Amino acid sequence: MPDAAPATTAAPSHARVWQHPEFRRGAREMTGIALGLAAWGLVTGVAMVKSGLPIPLALLMTFVVFAGSAQLASLPLIASDAPIWVVWATAACVNLRFVIFSAGWRPYFGHLPLRQRLMHGYFTADLNYVMFMRRFPEPRPTDEQGPYFWGGVAINWVTWQGMSLLGIALADRIPTAWGLGFAGTLALIGLTGSLLVDKATWIAAAVAACAAVAAFALPFKLNIVVAIAAAVAIGVLLDHFNPSAPQAGKAAS
Structure with a gap:
């Protein structure tokens, strides 16, 4: 009797995706951390307008x-007329973690057509990667x-974009004295804390923090x-x- 064909994630219909119990589970688990995402999205929307970006460009930036993190890292550089290569290099470095995410997701989604993989890449975010890996620790595709x-x-995309758009719309009405930047920092610290799950990630975080403080005097927030x-x-x-440690390869993210 031939072996059963391996399960894959390929191309269920939209109706099946929306109706699948795992869709509801993924939405429910992401809802638990949506408050931090909402705060950070609001801060980013306000920051884009406060930094001098016209509203059309701010809208383009939030959707594209x-x-x-890349937006907030590049905004002060844009506002200070930094060289464009510095803006691009900073954004690329900030987003290096997505290379790691892509490598981690390859065993799950690498078999999909290019168009679907590009869609996955656009919608990938830090916390849906973390939640996905907790749900599916074994690197093989399933339905x-x-x-x-x-x-x-x-949940992630709608929460972020909705609050970012709200921040763009209300930026001129929200006083700087409200300290939203600090609130956003606290939100990001909370989200980062949820990623520190073992010794490797703690070491990477500690090294990054020390390096950021040591290089604080560099221009353009380098x-x-x-x-x-x-x-x-x-x-x-x-x-x-330590290649056998399950989280070591993800520590840099």
């Missing part, structure tokens, strides 16, 4: 870039993974780039010397 992914995306480079380097080293 869809990466809050449940697609609906779970899109359930988390539905200390962020230094911190990211340090975290990636230590993550690669941890993965090299």
Whole structure:
């Protein structure tokens, strides 16, 4: 009797995706952390307008870039007329973690057509990656993974974009004295804390923090780039010397 064909996540219909129990589970689990996402999205929307971006460009940025950390890292550079290569390099360095995410997701979604993989890449975010890996620790494709992914995306993308648009619309009405930047920082610290799950991630975070402080005097907030480079380097080293640790390869993110 021939072996059964391996399960895949490929191409269930839209109706099946929306109706699948894993879609509801992914949405429900992402809802639990949506408050932090909402705060950070609101801060990013306000920051884009406060930094001098016209509203059309702010709208374009929030929908095209869809990466809050890259947006916030590049905004002060744009406002200070930094060279365009510095803006691009900073955004690219801040988003290096998505290379790691892509490598982690390859065993699950690598078999999909290019168009679907590009869609997954656009909607990928830090926390839906973390939630997905907790739900599916074994790196092999199954039918449940697609609906779970899109359930988390539905909450993550709508929450972020909705609050970012609200921040853009209300930026001129929200006083700077409200300290939204600090609130956003607290939200990001809370989200980052949920990613520190083992020794490798704690080490990478500590190295990044020390590097950011040590390089604080650099212009154009390049200390962020230094911190990211340090975290990636230590993550690669941890993965090299301890490849059996399940989280070592993800430490740099």
